[in-house]
Amino acid sequence: MTKTKRDSYHHGDLRSALISAAEEIIAAEGVEGFTLRKAARKAGVSPGAPTHHFGSMAGLLTQVARRSYEALGKQLAGAAEGLEGNAALRALTAVYVRFARDNTGRFRLMGRTDLIELEDDDLRAAVYRAMRPLAAAAAGTRGLGVPTPEFERLDPRLIAAIAPAHGLAHLATEGRLAATMRSGEVDAQAQDALVDEVLRALWP
């Protein structure tokens, strides 16, 4: 699939082809299954080719992470519509966890600070944009002013909103939420119900 065929010596759009290839590999085999050479093979290109476009493997994975944060941001943006207070916070956290569970590979990559370039400006901006709905909800519930655009000056109460979501998402992707359920199977619906219970305990 998507194995971009070569009609000429030059590829044409290798950069985005490599990003797509990386995303497919990560979706199919997880971050641990990803390999720069694998991505190059999938794009039909030599092992050394990606270096010129991304500098290093971390450069390519940073782009994948950026796009993943954008995807998460999109899902979060529509989650709290028409909701206020703790209800908004609950809805956003639920979406956050669902995103992690449904996109395990990408979510794991976002946490692998050793594989991506955390100081990349585009990435930082994407992270900030993705978290905005949570910041707004935290502001709405707790009388917190709208946070400054710089990610440097976040409020403790925003962190209080992010931390449970982040923690729950990690527990979910590591299979520890599924382990708490009676059946060993990963019943998504039952997992959602469990998350809902947890959220109601945190934000009544």
Place this chain on the structure above:
Amino acid sequence: MTKTKRDSYHHGDLRSALISAAEEIIAAEGVEGFTLRKAARKAGVSPGAPTHHFGSMAGLLTQVARRSYEALGKQLAGAAEGLEGNAALRALTAVYVRFARDNTGRFRLMGRTDLIELEDDDLRAAVYRAMRPLAAAAAGTRGLGVPTPEFERLDPRLIAAIAPAHGLAHLATEGRLAATMRSGEVDAQAQDALVDEVLRALWP
């Protein structure tokens, strides 16, 4: 340091020497700096030697993770002494985050489910034992019965206690807590104060 010298062909206690070597490497260079061959070199032994004792690299790292959970459990055990309700929960979470920040390498390893054998019985037992203080605190605050010894049947309200701690710890180890502070430096004391604010917002 600790470079166990060889007096004879046989090592004597290679198994624990390898575990110590691994712990030192992880403490000094992080999980990403760890290498099975490095550990073997540090123990003064050939690259193939660890295999016989641990089966694979994951086997060795599983032991390191188990011991790390035991260390975390010890710190948690003494943290909630004499405290009740939300105060106990806050104290435990604070210790959890401090442990993650002061032992970044080990903490990162604990979350790397691709590097360790999650189904290992000793590891699972250590995880359960480490979480017991949190379970007790959650039971105390919310009128929840003492959880069953099987980690399989945890209560949603225990998860509600673990999730923020886990999330905060991750944010701290990835340097995102430090990023929220005015100074870019990692001032541990100021970080603790920030965590305290967050905890007071979560459990007043």
Place this chain on the structure above:
DNA sequence: CTTTTTGTCTATACACTGTTTAGATTGCGT
């Protein structure tokens, strides 16, 4: 329409990695 220049990509090589295999060496139980 040629020529030069610039950006892409290949080929090869290097130093590493975890793991496997077959064999050397040692300590222990009998």
Place this chain on the structure above:
DNA sequence: ACGCAATCTAAACAGTGTATAGACAAAAAG
């Protein structure tokens, strides 16, 4: 003292990410 089992070595294998030098093609310059 002897054989057996445990332990470790040596060498090799298939991979990895990346650096270097050169081949190729497209765009810019004449």
